[in-house]
Structures are given as structure tokens and as C-alpha cells.
Amino acid sequence: MFSELDPLLLSRIQFAFTISFHIIFPSFTIGLAAWLVVLEALWLKTGKQIYADISRHWIKIFAISFGMGVVSGVVMSYEFGTNWSELSRRGGNVIGPLLSYEVLTAFFLEAGFLGIMLFGRERVPKAVHFFATCMVALGTAISAFWILSANSWMQTPQGFTVDSEGVLHVADWWQVIFNPSFPYRFTHMVAAAYLTTAFVVGGIGAWYILRDRCVSHGRVMLGMALSLIVWLAPLQLMIGDMHGLNTREYQPAKIAAIEAHWETRRGAPLVLFAWPDTETQSNLYEIAIPKLGSFVLTHEWDGEVRGLKSFPPEDRPNPIIPFFSFRIMVGIGFLMIALGITGAVLWLMGRLYTTRWYLQAMAWSFPIGFIAVLAGWFVAEVGRQPWVVYNVLRTADAVSPVPGGSVLITLLLFFVVYGIIFGAGIYYIAQLVRRGPGEIPPLPDAGEGDPSRRPIAAGGAP
């Protein structure tokens, strides 16, 4: 029975599941680490206790999220070998050094200074603690740099040669690292991470104000989040648009899948909704705006847009996931812009903290960044199929010589293990959020019993 299981399909599901789970945490901690730097800087500069309260509270949430990012990230550094050994054998010369540089320049930096950031507040001078917080934040950003460089190279490879055995060799490292899609993908992802964090922080801030608890903290949180969202959400739309133009140049089949365009034409419509039917190679239930598709993709009303039929069937991605994921991502993007502008207007009118419907909208919006990030990655990764290294190595040729049964077992185990730790992580973070900042005595060792009974996990007291 196990011999009939398809290791390729199961490995793809496993990789999609484990990396989707993993990306949730970096999406949050990249922005959160940077925000913790800002809070600590404000505290050092102004000496206002409120910044210290907020920072000490969010550092605990950071610790949980970061820990879950670490443990799920270790998995990724082995999965390239366990499940995609042919990618590793043939592409190792190129992607191996990029991933190793991530370990050397980012993971060690984060891990080395995380201990001081979490446990060293009373042991090192304030400046050293601030430096440690900065290094952790810098580590998350450097990590994003390398991993997005590696991913972008697989999407838009250049700067390499292929030898007679099909092994890739680097010709020019600069071209590999700064490959054509890298600048767009990197800025798009970092902006997405900042927005994701801002909506979590702003949403929880709004919730505190609504619940009339920790109101002054909630105001600072909502205010700081909004002052990022109001300009970054529109900027993200522009970055995304430039990323799209770049994709159209280098991965036109992905664009055709995103837009559910089957035919190549000038003045193509913008498909708002449809069910892309791969059997008939056409759209069912299509709702479209004439000519707008060409305008969005080429910035000309009569620009030519390639359809899926212009690609050989074996080189086409299945459009269903890219089409719907893209619409979810962009829809959330517009929602973010609307929430940012509305909030700014209310702020100028002096009614931000008293307009309940807006606070409620912000509170409910806390997870939208995560959804947009996941949707965006589904567009990028499903849309580049059937290639793992675009136009160089097919996903089907990259898989390990491992039986499907083994992959099924580990996939099921991942469902169980990740299910448990995700549930627990959300539960404990929610507990911390409910408790709120500034309600815990700021100093340790207030003489309450045996110190060794006291927890020192970064997340705090039981």
C-alpha cells in the first residue's frame, strides 16, 4: 500500500505545511524585534515608564514567538536534504552558501544576544542591553536578507553555469545574491512583516482601549502602529506593483496564473472573480473589468498580456491557488490602507481613541497580516511551479529517493506536533495579552519566597 504513495506530492505537502507554519513566526518577530528596539530607545531617551512597561510585556510575547520560529526553522535546514536531495546535490553550490551565511551572520547573532535581551536586564548596563536588543533585531533582518536572496534566486536564477552532470556552478556571486527579483521580494516581505506586527500591536492596543484596561498603554500601542500603517500600507501596494512588473518580465506564466488569463491578448480584462477550469482551459463564472488587466500589468490600456495557453502544458502552473491567494492578499492590502487612512483621519479629528466601531475594526484585524503573508507566499511558490529552480530544475526532478510511506509518517507527525505547539503557543500568548502590560511589579525578587521556585522562562510567571 505504501508503495503507491507519491513521495513527490507528499514531500510538496510536507514542505508547504512546515514552511507555512514557520513563516508565521518570522513574519511577526522581524517587525516585533524592530519595534522593541524603538520602545527601548524611547525609554532610554525619555525615561518614561510606559515605554518600559510595554517593552517588558511584549518581550515575553516575542520570546514565545521567537522560540517557535527557532524550532520550526531548524526543520527547514534539514528538509532540503531529507526531501529535496536532488535540489541539494545539483543546486548546493549556489543555495548552500546563501543558507550558511544566514546561519553565520543571522542565527548566531540572534541566539547569542537573545539570552542577554531576555535574561540580562539586571545584569548588564542599560546600553549593553539596548545593544543586545538591536543585535537581535538586526539578526532577524539579516536572516530575511539571505533567505529571500536564496528564494529569489530559485525564482529568477542567474549568474551560474550547468556542468555535464547537471550540477550548477556559480559564475558570479553578485549576480546570484542580487538576482532580478530579490530587491522586490526582500522589500515586499520586510514591509509585510512590519505591517503584520503593526496590526497585531494596534489590534491589541485597540482591544485594551475598548475593554477599558491598560488604556494608556493601549493608546501608545495603537498610535505607534497607526503611524507605521498609514504610510507603509500604501507604500506596500506600490512595492507589490513593482514586484508584479518584475514577475511579468521573468515569470510570465505565474502572472497568467494569477490573473487567470488563458489567451494572449492586448487590452486584457481584470478578472475579479472566476473559477479557472484547467480541463476546458477557460474561466467559469467570470466577473471581469475590460482592459483594466492590461493597465495593471503593463501600465498601458492596450498592453499585451500573455495567457497560459502560450506556455507548453508541462510548463504551466495550476492557476487555482495563485488566482485566489492573490486576491486574498491584495484584498487585505486595500483593507490595510483603508484602516490606516481612516485611523489617521480620526486621529486628526481627535476621535481615534473614542470611536468604538473603528477600535473594534482594528481589534478584529489583528491577524490579517499573517493571512496576507501566507497568501502571498502561496502565490509565489505555487505560481512558480513546475519549477523549483525556474526554467532550470523541475520540482519533480528535485525530490529525494525516499519512499512515500516515510514521508506520509513524518507528515502526519508534523500535523500532530505542530498542532500541539501552535495551540499552546496561541493560548499562552493570549494569556499574556489578557494580563496586559504594566500590571506586573517591574522588579524581580521582591522577596516573595524561594527564588529558585520562580520561573525564569522569558515568558514570565505561571
Added chain:
Amino acid sequence: MIASNLDMAQLLPIFLPLVWASILALAVFLYVLLGGYDLGLGVLFPIAPSDRDRDAMMASVSPFWDGNETWLVLGGGGLLAAFPLAYATMLPALYIPIFLMLMGLILRGVAFEFRFKSSRYRWGWDLAFAGGSIVAALMQGLIIGAFVRGFTVENNQFAGGPFDWLSAFSIVTAVAVLSGYVLLSAGWLIMKADEALREWAYGVARYALIAVAVFIAVFSLWTPLLHPEIADRWFSPGNLVMFSPVPLLTAAAVIGLWRGIAKRQRFAPFLWGILIFMLCYTGLAVSLFPYIIPPDITIWEAAAAPKSQLFMLYGAIPLLPIILGYTAYSYYVLWDATEHDTYH
């Protein structure tokens, strides 16, 4: 100038794999040491004298576990970068133990964060920490055992079955590695714990040392039987003399550790433990060199292109000392931060 360039072009493919094999060997060794005492604490968790001691044990490593584990990530990432063929052959061959190890590491890793937040389900995170640590340690032992035995390779691909890693040899290695980790973590507690827990750790160290000494003797006899090349390496007349310091020093370290326990020394047991690990590791390197997939593929055959190895070396040479520097600083600052510094 042209002549020296030519020489470089010939030398680099010989020289670079040696350098990278050394760097990765160092990374894996540091993981075995740091991850070893760290996992060993989890192994000891269920038999610790009291819940209070469990708190102290976990607290003693909370600030460091992430950094300890990063050496394992460098081992994996570095193997892909420096020896892609070895990475691509070994990991499919070790598919099941690698994933079981990773899941063990996941469960024990999150337990650091979750255990102290839970009172009702604390037993669950105790279980996750202990179970995860035990599974991870056993799987690392199985992986080392399977690695020493070697893999079936055809056309630069793993060509064996999904359970090839399972053998009497690898099972014994698994238990041996587990007892080695327990020895290290007992040494760690002897340095860091309060008096009662320390006394308990001396007792643990004594049993662990007996187990480790027996396993070292077993492997010294068993490994040469696996591959005739290994027997030749150790027992040919010239080599017998050249490599004799390894077993002699190991015996000395075992005795030193035993006396350290008897004299209730604070730092000696951990340091002797490090020396024993170092010597076993050296012995393994003597047995296997220059094979990275014994007994077929050498480090030169598995090496990445010189251009890739060189590119990484430019970064690794300045970065590794810096990493070791701030890691040492973190250990220094937080050395005794275990009991008193809850950070909020």
C-alpha cells in the same frame, strides 16, 4: 603571477575540503558538547529529586539553548554548502531518525517557554522536555552509528531502504551517546547547582561515567570489525604507535573524572567530560578520514565547487571568532543568572 595563480587553482580543490571538513567537525563537536549537556538535562528530568530541582535544571540552560542548537543548524547548513553530495546522500538515508530528532528538539525547545507558564499542564511540558530530549539524543546516536556503518550509494544517490539506519551497532551507539550526554549534564549541574542537587549530580556522574567507559571499550573493538580499513588504520605497526595517545589519554581522562567525582571537585568533572568527548571524536576522525560517506565517498569527491567553498570561507574566517566571542560573553554575563534573574 600567472604561475602562482596556476598553483592556487591546483591547490584549492585539495586544500579547501580539508578546511571545511575541519570547520564542520568543529561545529558538530561544539553542538555535541553544548547540545549534549543541554539534552542531557532533559534526559535527567524525570529522575531529578524534586520539582524544585527541575526548575533549577531548566533555568540553568534557558538563556543558552537557542545558541547551543544553532551549532546543529550550522552543521546542517554547512554540510549542504561545503559537501552537497554528502548532504544529499546522507539525509535521505537518515530520513526517519532525522525527523524524529527534529520533532524531539521542537517539543523540548518550546517546553522552555511553556513549562513555566502552565500550572495545570506543567506535567505535559515536563513530558515534552524529557521525552523530546531523550528522543533527540537517541536519534543523534542512531545517526552517528548509521554514519559510521556507511550507506548504500549508487550513481551519487542513496540507494538503500528506509530502515537501513537501524542495526545493532546503531542502537548501541544511541544508548552510548545518551549516556555521554548524561555525563556532560551531570558535570554541568556539578558546576552550577546548589549543594543538594550537586550531590545528586555527583552520583549520576559516577553511573554515567561507568556506562561511558564500557561503551568506549565496546566501540574500540567493534568499529574496526565493521570496516577492515579502520582496523588497518589503527593497528598497522607505525600507526599503532602514532595513534596510541588517543586511547591512553582517554583512559587517563576517565580516571581523572572518577577522582574528580570522588574529591567533589566543582569544575573538573565537566572539563574531564569535555576531554573524553574530544578524544572519542578524534578517534572517530582517525577511523573515518578522509571519508564523509564511509566507505565510498571522500571529502574531496563530495566537496562543493572551490568557488563556493572559498566564498563561504571569506565570511567564516572573520565571523567564527566573533561568534565564539559573543557566545562566550553571553555565557559569562548569564553564568549564574539562573536562580535570581527572572527578567521582568
